[in-house]
Amino acid sequence: MKAPKGFLFSTVEAAIKRPGRKDLALIYSEKQSVMSGMFTTNNVKAAPVKLDMKRIKSGKGQAIIVNSGNANACTGEQGMKDALEMTALTAKAFGLKQGDVYVCSTGVIGTPLPMERIRPKITELADNLDIAVDDVAAAIMTTDTFPKNISKIIKINGKTVNVAGICKGAGMICPNMATMLCFIMTDANIDKKALDAALKSAVRKSFNRITIDGDMSTNDTVLIMANGTAGNDLIKAGSKEFDVFAKALSGMTYELSKMIVTDGEGATKLVEIEIKNAKNDNDAEKGALAVANSLLVKTAIYGNDANWGRIMAALGYSGIGIKEEKADIFLNGLKIVGKGMGTGRDKEANEKLKNKEIKIVVDLHLGKGAAKVLTCDLTEEYVKINAEYRT
């Protein structure tokens, strides 16, 4: 994958959880960048999240140090000391201001970081800098089965602007707490306000549609760095150029979200839940999330059983406006419920469920609200992975 201009990357093995893979990574911009970030809303936040939330207020930054294998969450004062030390050592190794260094951790909660193994490796990172952004995508994986990255080239005022994104999902989508880390690098020249707006809008329609707001992990973090190296005229919020940039960003985060869902623990199917004609957008989103989070819906999809009663029940308990006698449900285009009742096409519907991509559309016929949510099925494998996670 092509890295945006002026960014370098580095990965090493620090044997944080166990030896055998690269688990410490650095994202480095040659120039100080404009930065924006979004963080978990969980009341229990990991030390690195607390630190980054403070630093992002400056709107600036130049490097991100990331480790997998340990979340540095629920680690008390020592956790914050360790997070600070990771940024201090990185700043020293690369000659940066400490405030320009961000830190992210993902992995097991409640175990102090093995700083004795991390410390010497941070200086080593400086010797390995290159443009291999893909290596970072691999180093931040936990139970992910494939690295997730995407890049785009757009034109702004005739200049070539690169945007690249990497993320790790791990865990089921709509997770109770699987950590989601996402790093986006761009050489665009863009002001802080515009960058904030573009990121917020992109995340709302992507990462926030594969997880419930209140259900975020202790570590979820999205960071974007824009170093201006492309040399385009400054992008400001509300301009045509902003729209081009924001659209590219939204498209990328949506694709990354899809990769996370596809790689849901034990998942065999990608499932899109769309609610149409709800009373309002808020109802549509709430209803779609209730269906997407229903264990009974997820297991039925896994079992190729078009048990639409479970969809109706989830809509019913979601608390949104619903008139049972008005609701239609479509499964990959097949109408399985008409006006709240089965259309008698369950056998055909069960066949449709054998597809790897499932699209469920619910038309509530109540208003104009709409929302889409991505999810996956729930399998025995999910249980197995999560019962054995630390062993």
Add this chain to the structure above:
Amino acid sequence: MKAPKGFLFSTVEAAIKRPGRKDLALIYSEKQSVMSGMFTTNNVKAAPVKLDMKRIKSGKGQAIIVNSGNANACTGEQGMKDALEMTALTAKAFGLKQGDVYVCSTGVIGTPLPMERIRPKITELADNLDIAVDDVAAAIMTTDTFPKNISKIIKINGKTVNVAGICKGAGMICPNMATMLCFIMTDANIDKKALDAALKSAVRKSFNRITIDGDMSTNDTVLIMANGTAGNDLIKAGSKEFDVFAKALSGMTYELSKMIVTDGEGATKLVEIEIKNAKNDNDAEKGALAVANSLLVKTAIYGNDANWGRIMAALGYSGIGIKEEKADIFLNGLKIVGKGMGTGRDKEANEKLKNKEIKIVVDLHLGKGAAKVLTCDLTEEYVKINAEYRT
């Protein structure tokens, strides 16, 4: 199990889902009874629930007809016609007022009741009346693996008062929509207001602590009938006698709740989550439910992995007041978290998890709020049962 005086029961095979078991049952009081009921808060309600909710306003009743194998939910106008017909046929067979007959259904959603098979069997019920309340408990089972019943004898003004309860759980506890039906029969002489109050209080601390309010099925129903045959002085709310009755009732519904959880689909362990010293009771309940509903906590318990970080994270996203640095967590008496950090006793804790009964106590040290919630672990077997439910 001893049936309260003046109650008779009957069960027959109507082959509603498939032949081979008794799936139609009648609870009959020789005298018109005082009745009280509580119903699902799901916006999508089954036809029998809608009907019972109307009839319970009279505060009276004499019979309940129940079927398993079909929920008569999402069945449109026909569903209501069928529910009405079931009560009409029952009333005719037993010489009752139709308004004194209640109906409950549990099973698959969205399929019309096979009335052609049910009709002839309702008259047959009249020929089989006896005091075998246990048979009813067996007839209302769906994926339950054992019938659930309990009885108590109490003294009120020197008179012997019998209370008997039966229920079906099916499904995991904290279910997205597993139907819970509970029928309580007593020969107590009690006024309507007192019966309502006793039932409400009992359900709040039992059935509502094994399921989330908004997560109820389309069919959940609790009905209590008091026929006064015991001959005690009328029990009124606020009296000493009321307290004796209410306490007995609460104890019974709690035991029935425990049976439901023990019989959770695929469950191997009974888990109690207790939150102590929360800011208030509401916070305690919300926090306990979040922990109890976390798939990651449930799978870790199944896997004998005392991954307490998942408990902290669930508390964090539950939205309640929490100060990480104050929280203690105990697992079957062993302190695994002190002031928000691991106590380093994970190996001992993993051993504790091999018990069949797990008790997790979280002390938030923030106030005086407390709540207990019952749940179970999440296993591959749960996924299997629910992927194959209709096949």
